[in-house]
Amino acid sequence: MGELTTAVHDPDSADSADSADEVVFDLAVMSTRHVNAALRALPAGARAQVVNPAGRHNLAVGLSRAIRVRIAGPAGYYVGGLGAAADVDVDGPAGWGVGENLMSGTVRVRGAASQSAAASAHGGLVVVEGDASLRAGISLKGGRLAVAGDVGRYCAFLAQAGTILVGGDAGEALGDSLYEAVIYVAGRVRGLGTDARVEDLTDADVAAVRALAADAGFDHVDPQNVTRVASARSLYHFDTAQHAAY
Amino acid sequence: MSRYEMMSRYEMMSRYEMMSRYEMMSRDDAIDGSPVHHTFGPPVIAGIRERAELGRYPIRGWGARRAVPDFDDLLLLTASASRYPLEGYRERCDTRTVLGARRAARPVVLDIPITIAGMSFGSLSANAKEALGRAASQVGTSTTTGDGGMTPEERSASRTLVYQCLPSRYGFNPVDLRAADAVEIVLGQGAKPGGGGMLLGQKVGARVAGMRTLPEGVDQRSASRHPDWTGPDDLKIKIEEIREATDWQVPVYVKIGATRVDHDVRLAVAAGADVVVVDGMQGGTGATQDAFIEHTGIPTLAAVRLAADALADLGLTGDVGLIISGGVRTGADVAKALALGADAVSLGVAPLIALGCNAPTYRLPAAGEPAGAGAGIEVDVSAEYTALGTAPGHCTHCHTGACPVGITTQDDALAARLDPALGARRVANYLRALAMETTMLARACGKSDVHRLEPEDLVALTVEAAAMARVPLAGTDWIPGR
Amino acid sequence: MCGIAGLHLKDHALRERLGSMVTGMLRGVAERGPDSAGVAIHDPGGLRVRKDVGDPLAFADRIDLAGQTGLRALAHTRMATESAVTAAHCHPFVAGTAPAADGSPAPPGGMPLDGTELCLVHNGSFANHATIRRRLAAAGVTTETDNDSEVAARYLAARLGAGDDLAAALRRLTATFDGFFTLAVTTADSFAVVRDPIGCKPAIIAETDQWVAMVSEYRALLGLPGLADATVFEPEPEEVYLWAS
Ligand SMILES: Cc1cc2nc3c(=O)[nH]c(=O)nc-3n(C[C@H](O)[C@H](O)[C@H](O)COP(=O)(O)O)c2cc1C
Numbered sequence: 001m002g003e004l005t006t007a008v009h010d011p012d013s014a015d016s017a018d019s020a021d022e023v024v025f026d027l028a029v030m031s032t033r034h035v036n037a038a039l040r041a042l043p044a045g046a047r048a049q050v051v052n053p054a055g056r057h058n059l060a061v062g063l064s065r066a067i068r069v070r071i072a073g074p075a076g077y078y079v080g081g082l083g084a085a086a087d088v089d090v091d092g093p094a095g096w097g098v099g100e101n102l103m104s105g106t107v108r109v110r111g112a113a114s115q116s117a118a119a120s121a122h123g124g125l126v127v128v129e130g131d132a133s134l135r136a137g138i139s140l141k142g143g144r145l146a147v148a149g150d151v152g153r154y155c156a157f158l159a160q161a162g163t164i165l166v167g168g169d170a171g172e173a174l175g176d177s178l179y180e181a182v183i184y185v186a187g188r189v190r191g192l193g194t195d196a197r198v199e200d201l202t203d204a205d206v207a208a209v210r211a212l213a214a215d216a217g218f219d220h221v222d223p224q225n226v227t228r229v230a231s232a233r234s235l236y237h238f239d240t241a242q243h244a245a246y
Numbered sequence: 247m248s249r250y251e252m253m254s255r256y257e258m259m260s261r262y263e264m265m266s267r268y269e270m271m272s273r274d275d276a277i278d279g280s281p282v283h284h285t286f287g288p289p290v291i292a293g294i295r296e297r298a299e300l301g302r303y304p305i306r307g308w309g310a311r312r313a314v315p316d317f318d319d320l321l322l323l324t325a326s327a328s329r330y331p332l333e334g335y336r337e338r339c340d341t342r343t344v345l346g347a348r349r350a351a352r353p354v355v356l357d358i359p360i361t362i363a364g365m366s367f368g369s370l371s372a373n374a375k376e377a378l379g380r381a382a383s384q385v386g387t388s389t390t391t392g393d394g395g396m397t398p399e400e401r402s403a404s405r406t407l408v409y410q411c412l413p414s415r416y417g418f419n420p421v422d423l424r425a426a427d428a429v430e431i432v433l434g435q436g437a438k439p440g441g442g443g444m445l446l447g448q449k450v451g452a453r454v455a456g457m458r459t460l461p462e463g464v465d466q467r468s469a470s471r472h473p474d475w476t477g478p479d480d481l482k483i484k485i486e487e488i489r490e491a492t493d494w495q496v497p498v499y500v501k502i503g504a505t506r507v508d509h510d511v512r513l514a515v516a517a518g519a520d521v522v523v524v525d526g527m528q529g530g531t532g533a534t535q536d537a538f539i540e541h542t543g544i545p546t547l548a549a550v551r552l553a554a555d556a557l558a559d560l561g562l563t564g565d566v567g568l569i570i571s572g573g574v575r576t577g578a579d580v581a582k583a584l585a586l587g588a589d590a591v592s593l594g595v596a597p598l599i600a601l602g603c604n605a606p607t608y609r610l611p612a613a614g615e616p617a618g619a620g621a622g623i624e625v626d627v628s629a630e631y632t633a634l635g636t637a638p639g640h641c642t643h644c645h646t647g648a649c650p651v652g653i654t655t656q657d658d659a660l661a662a663r664l665d666p667a668l669g670a671r672r673v674a675n676y677l678r679a680l681a682m683e684t685t686m687l688a689r690a691c692g693k694s695d696v697h698r699l700e701p702e703d704l705v706a707l708t709v710e711a712a713a714m715a716r717v718p719l720a721g722t723d724w725i726p727g728r
Numbered sequence: 729m730c731g732i733a734g735l736h737l738k739d740h741a742l743r744e745r746l747g748s749m750v751t752g753m754l755r756g757v758a759e760r761g762p763d764s765a766g767v768a769i770h771d772p773g774g775l776r777v778r779k780d781v782g783d784p785l786a787f788a789d790r791i792d793l794a795g796q797t798g799l800r801a802l803a804h805t806r807m808a809t810e811s812a813v814t815a816a817h818c819h820p821f822v823a824g825t826a827p828a829a830d831g832s833p834a835p836p837g838g839m840p841l842d843g844t845e846l847c848l849v850h851n852g853s854f855a856n857h858a859t860i861r862r863r864l865a866a867a868g869v870t871t872e873t874d875n876d877s878e879v880a881a882r883y884l885a886a887r888l889g890a891g892d893d894l895a896a897a898l899r900r901l902t903a904t905f906d907g908f909f910t911l912a913v914t915t916a917d918s919f920a921v922v923r924d925p926i927g928c929k930p931a932i933i934a935e936t937d938q939w940v941a942m943v944s945e946y947r948a949l950l951g952l953p954g955l956a957d958a959t960v961f962e963p964e965p966e967e968v969y970l971w972a973s
């Protein structure tokens with residue numbers, strides 16, 4: 001793949017004057033494809049701002065260098081998806097699959113996240129400062145998800161590894177068909193999914209929650225006072241008695 | 247009772263199922279001279295007993311056992327007086343195949359229209375994956391990852407590697423994504439359209455478990471819907487994400503199990519697919535419930551025509567590629583699939599057989615001898631098939647992980663029975679032979695390019711095949727339903 | 729498989745602006761459904777339904793959507809799934825709700841419209857609509873197309889004709905229909921939203937003192953007056969959300 005040596009940006013949208021080292025890309029005049037290519041071309045350490053996102057999909061996907069990107073407004077589906085090393089900050093709500101398949105780095109949503117936040121994320125941290133709707137943390141594979149508000153139904157469905165912290169309440173069917181991922185809920189749990197169970201909180205759990213809350217910047221979560229939900233592991237092996245669970 | 251004990255009892259019972267009902271009926275070995283019961287024949291009795299004992303459904307490998315209309319029910323109208331053949335070996339007949347040129351900067355370019363289908367590392371051993379990759383590279387075609395991610399052996403062995411994006415997303419990551427030559431978003435498989443993936447615990451060894459982020463030894467059953475989209479309107483956004491993450495370099499395939507093929511092909515195209523892969527009901531699997539394998543989807547023969555017609559109706563023939571799979575075995579199958587409108591075919595079980603699947607013996611190069619240089623050593627493993635409750639030529643026990651010839655296993659000792667270089671040579675030979683058969687038949691039809699075969703080069707042997715493929719019944723101009 | 733949008737004005741002073749508000753919403757969901765588009769607009773003067781194949785934005789221009797007045801509207805853009813791309817297959821689907829003179833539950837909602845009809849837009853696809861279509865037909869309720877969404881419209885209208893209120897009819901629908909659906913429904917005085925139990929298709933609701941809007945994607949809300957102060961949320965699966973004027 002060819003690398004652009006200079007950052008592409010639109011001179012007409014140059015409110016980059018207020019911070020000399022920040023590149024600004026304006027989606028009102030540039031295509032998503034162009035902006036993403038430019039973001040991927042930035043060297044590690046660079047900072048960029050994407051203005052006028054207007055809920056567009058697939059912003060800042062597939063980043064692989066340690067850059068910081070601020071999306072100045074609402075983002076659509078998959079913002080920050082398939083990313084590594086970068087820090088993506090969405091100043092507004094985000095659509096489906098925010099930070100999906102994240103490998104490392106951070107995706108922060110300063111608003112609500114729609115369905116499947118952090119779906120299948122292998123690493124890194126996805127922070128949602130508002131609520132996250134259905135299936136947050138679905139198929140999680142080692143990443144961390146922190147939601148300040150509530151999560152909708154089916155949170156952590158089939159989640160395999162990683163940690164989810166819910167600062168508010170969790171909707172029905174929490175942790176359905178869970179593997180080894182662990183969920184901590186500060187508020188109320190409306191209902192557990194198949195094979196999910198509440199377990200005692202250990203010191204290691206408290207430390208994990210404290211660290212995750214600190215990384216997420218949550219000060220409303222008391223690490224001593226969360227509910228730990230993990231897999232009962234009764235679906236790990238084929239068992240004739242479990243038919244209804246399949 | 248341990249899982250393994252359970253397994254072997256189950257395997258023994260499914261031995262009855264090796265014979266089709268019709269086969270059983272035609273055998274006059276009934277004890278008291280009365281005919282075998284049609285509705286409750288021996289395989290049915292065995293199946294009921296098995297379910298009664300285990301309280302669950304049978305699971306197995308490979309595709310549908312039952313006979314369905316297939317490419318054998320079609321014949322090619324090669325040249326004579328009205329059309330002139332091309333000379334075999336001397337006159338040119340192209341097999342070059344380009345897929346995904348519509349949007350991708352780097353379309354997939356293959357020397358032959360015969361590809362290796364997605365089979366996971368996990369269902370297959372690492373050696374088997376490597377052998378398939380090497381073989382595909384030797385003959386200039388592509389191979390495909392599977393439900394479990396990409397192994398480095400596979401990437402380095404494969405010149406053209408298609409990377410699958412499945413509902414489970416096991417092992418899916420942006421680095422491998424960008425290392426791929428095409429991306430295949432899997433909506434379903436012909437063996438189990440609408441069903442999720444399955445890998446029984448005995449195959450979820452340390453490496454497989456690590457790649458899939460699963461606890462070692464779990465009976466893995468994965469999702470049937472993708473975690474972050476449902477339906478073509480959202481798939482369209484997902485495809486765009488994949489394009490963005492790969493810089494619009496490589497084609498995006500969409501693979502569907504053949505059910506409502508006309509609609510599904512149209513929707514895959516509307517969602518932005520560069521290539522549609524349609525897997526018919528005979529399509530193989532590493533492990534699936536028997537009820538799925540035998541009772542869902544439509545035959546490949548019907549699927550190929552529906553898919554080709556959908557693309558033609560959209561005016562996208564040639565622009566959107568069509569790959570057909572499910573029961574392709576011979577060059578004749580390939581030629582007929584191309585004539586019905588496929589741009590390429592994809593093979594699963596057949597290359598496994600070329601590797602040695604269902605052979606009574608396995609072969610390894612003798613110590614110090616390069617692969618294929620000499621006779622090597624040959625070891626009879628018939629007894630191991632028997633221990634599984636089957637026999638060479640009848641085995642579909644891939645799900646057990648106890649593959650006697652080291653192909654569908656994660657057991658190191660068994661896997662060592664397959665030498666990647668020797669295996670690659672056999673699969674490459676097989677693919678070359680298929681390509682030669684295809685060009686031979688195309689030349690005989692007067693075509694200088696295998697892609698110029700057309701439905702009018704075909705007739706059907708049966709009314710069913712004529713109706714499904716929409717070609718005339720042999721000796722008539724009658725296409726049922728027309 | 730589509731983009732949908734619905735708008736219900738609480739503040740009737742916005743009546744003149746409804747068309748331009750809906751135009752922006754249609755634009756926001758246009759990419760989800762490039763094959764066809766349609767709108768239904770309830771105005772005190774009656775119900776206007778327009779639909780056509782082709783590009784949704786060109787459609788909006790052609791019918792001067794921005795210039796339309798009304799109190800309640802549905803808009804739809806379609807990526808065809810299992811039925812043909814024709815104007816008849818476009819949403820919104822309209823079904824008459826008044827019980828027939830002979831006492832049969834509800835007649836088909838053919839044109840002309842009298843303003844009492846129910847309108848429906850759907851994102852998703854049903855898995856058992858064929859059986860429900862047959863049951864409706866046996867009860868004398870016929871459909872005009874092979875479209876799965878039309879069955880839902882007829883079903884709801886039949887339930888209303890049989891005496892259910894809209895909320896009860898929608899609850900019954902979620903218990904009766906399999907498949908994936910986000911539905912927005914309007915009648916002469918109500919606006920309702922409901923989703924299937926799994927919640928597989930997107931839906932976002934924004935509400936202010938002046939209006940309530942439902943869209944497939946957030947970007948379709950941008951441009952609505954007062955969005956910054958709106959309450960924005962995603963409707964829970966299976967729950968019926970209803971606003972009546
Ligand atoms: C052992 C085995 C494993 C398979 N694994 C996958 C898989 O991971 N993903 C997939 O899309 N299809 C999988 N398939 C299906 C093949 O990709 C292909 O659709 C099918 O094998 C074609 O039919 P054929 O076997 O008759 O050639 C698998 C098939 C086999 C035999």
Ligand code: SF4
Nearest residue numbers: 603604641643644649
């Ligand atoms: S021999 Fe091996 S690969 Fe072949 S069917 Fe048996 S278990 Fe599967």
